[in-house]
Amino acid sequence: MVIVDDNSPDGTGIRADELSRRYPIRVIHRAGPRGLGAAYSEAFQTVLSVYPEARFIIQMDADLSHDPGDIARLLEKAREYGLVLGSRYIPGGGVKNWGLARRIISRFGCFYSRVILGLPYHDLTGGFKCWRREALALVPFGSLSSIGYNFQIETTYWAHRGGARICEVPIVFYERKEGTSKFHAGIIIESLIKVVRLRLFGGK
Numbered sequence: 001m002v003i004v005d006d007n008s009p010d011g012t013g014i015r016a017d018e019l020s021r022r023y024p025i026r027v028i029h030r031a032g033p034r035g036l037g038a039a040y041s042e043a044f045q046t047v048l049s050v051y052p053e054a055r056f057i058i059q060m061d062a063d064l065s066h067d068p069g070d071i072a073r074l075l076e077k078a079r080e081y082g083l084v085l086g087s088r089y090i091p092g093g094g095v096k097n098w099g100l101a102r103r104i105i106s107r108f109g110c111f112y113s114r115v116i117l118g119l120p121y122h123d124l125t126g127g128f129k130c131w132r133r134e135a136l137a138l139v140p141f142g143s144l145s146s147i148g149y150n151f152q153i154e155t156t157y158w159a160h161r162g163g164a165r166i167c168e169v170p171i172v173f174y175e176r177k178e179g180t181s182k183f184h185a186g187i188i189i190e191s192l193i194k195v196v197r198l199r200l201f202g203g204k
Helices: 010-020 036-050 068-077 099-118 150-161 185-202
Strands: 001-006 028-030 058-059 084-087 094-096 129-132 166-170 170-172
Touching: 001 010, 001 036, 010 028, 010 150, 028 036, 058 068, 058 185, 068 084, 068 129, 068 166, 084 150, 094 099, 099 185, 129 150, 150 166, 150 185
Parallel strands: 001 028, 084 166, 094 170
Antiparallel strands: 058 129, 084 129
16 A cells, blocks of 8 residues: 655644554655645556556545445456546446535536547546556656646546556445545636646647
8 A cells, every 4th residue: 555645734644654564555755735646646656666566556535435345346347457447427326425516516527528538438537446557557647737636537548548448337436524625616727727738738
């Protein structure tokens, strides 16, 4: 397990260090916050460079919004596909405890990205994925620029463009019971702009 902590004020880094002394966990401490996308990029590059034996890489939220019980289903599909997307927006998937506005924004973001980028996948903004090592290596992490959730769109786009086989499996997303979401208007604006730039200029 790789944990990236951007100097979190809630003591996440300290607790992660304690766990790393008992379990096989690598903790990366950064002066932050520097954003979700940069944290993911650093974690993925660490996995690719430090753990050559890692054939499958799971990314998921650590607040139990994603059900760990679904990991086995994603791994099973990853035997055939380079990238498996945990999808809220195919039959069998869904979202729990979101308000109407958040649901509309999420649905629109996925639809908007599908149309602009010409991708066939229904859930492009979700963060529950299983990568085969070969597909993850197709992502140009040094060129990614997304700070927020647009990172999910970027990585799937580059895997698709690189020829990886991609599929979706239904998952149910549960809004966290504690803490606060980092979702805000700036994330929406970033996605609107960067999806177009990704199509026109490769994200530059």
